[in-house]
Amino acid sequence: MKIKSRLTSFLFIVGLALGMSAQQGPNQAFWVHEDQVKPSMMNEYEKTSKELVEACKSNNISDINWTVASMNDGTYLSITPIKGMSDIENMNFNDLREKMGDESFSKIFEDFDKCYDKHGDYVTILIPNLSYMPDGLSTSTPGQNYRVWHRMDVSPANVQKFQAKMKELKDMFASKNSKLPYRVYRSGFGNMGDSFVAVLSAKDAMDYDSRSTENQKLLGEEGDKLFDELFDYVDAYSVKRGGMRPDLSYQPAGEANNNAKD
Incomplete structure (x- = not known):
């Protein structure tokens, strides 16, 4: 997931004119974090992902969101629509860390680290x-x-x-x-x-x-x-x-359901 990478500053931005949404603008950019999960660790990865979602829900975290897709080869994509650099800069887990405490917060991401050897971030653009x-x-x-x-x-x-x-x-x-x-x-x-x-x-x-x-x-x-x-x-x-994974996705309370979105 894009989880750990959000703990640091990102320098990803698209040098294109982006629309407000896939329905309204000429192009919509999405920030994707890809995890290539080991076959033996997929259950553990999903367990940890659900723990993160539950932690965000129970702590009413409002400044982050992601939609997850899983592929049949163990690839998991965490997807968030963006309009510009400020979106990426403003999406982080600082609020969750403060509410959970360093020890509990860090354990979630330590558990993620056991599940894969490769992960990374990139931007993809919907071309209407x-x-x-x-x-x-x-x-x-x-x-x-x-x-x-x-x-x-x-x-x-x-x-x-x-x-x-x-x-x-x-x-x-x-x-x-x-x-x-x-x-x-x-x-x-x-x-x-x-x-x-x-x-x-x-x-x-x-x-x-x-x-x-x-x-x-x-x-x-x-x-x-x-x-x-x-x-x-x-x-x-x-x-x-593969398919979309509503159970591994997180949208703040009150936002439109994003469960079936790419």
Whole structure:
């Protein structure tokens, strides 16, 4: 989680014009903390995560929030929307430490440290003009906490060509009235290289596989051809599955529920 990293000052910021929200602005940035949890420590990690959430709730902490997604390879993402540097600077656990006391507070993060050898922070940016959500762009998908992440790494020389093909793909989905919406994110500050991730939501694995198969039939040979052209500009491709984890997420009392958001 982004927990431990919030204990120190962050220097991550995106040099882009950011909108107020995914629905209102041209781009929305998200601050992500990624933990690569050891297979043998996943239960302990989730136990500690729930202890942190409960500590924040019982102490009525209001200056931090995060939404968690877990992947099937043991990767956990803690996600917080940001508008600028002040958001990152102002989000910390100082209030929780003061209310819990140093010893109890420190133990939580010591327990986290046992669960992984690698973790880090970066910014990712939601790109509305490459995302296909005909009912309105939103990272909130009530009743659809299942997630599939399609990651595509692209060399700098091919970024513009890749984006043009992604726009063609979006237009094709729209013209054929596809029932498989997706959101596209681009790597931001704190990442090496350029990558794009298409995130799809579903009720469960069966729902996703069924709709994906139907969409492939809908797009037909025209779709196959466009995907082939798109992947001409992709250097590496990977797919991960998982879902949103409301039980590991924290939103201060009174804020909108963020449980199903990317």
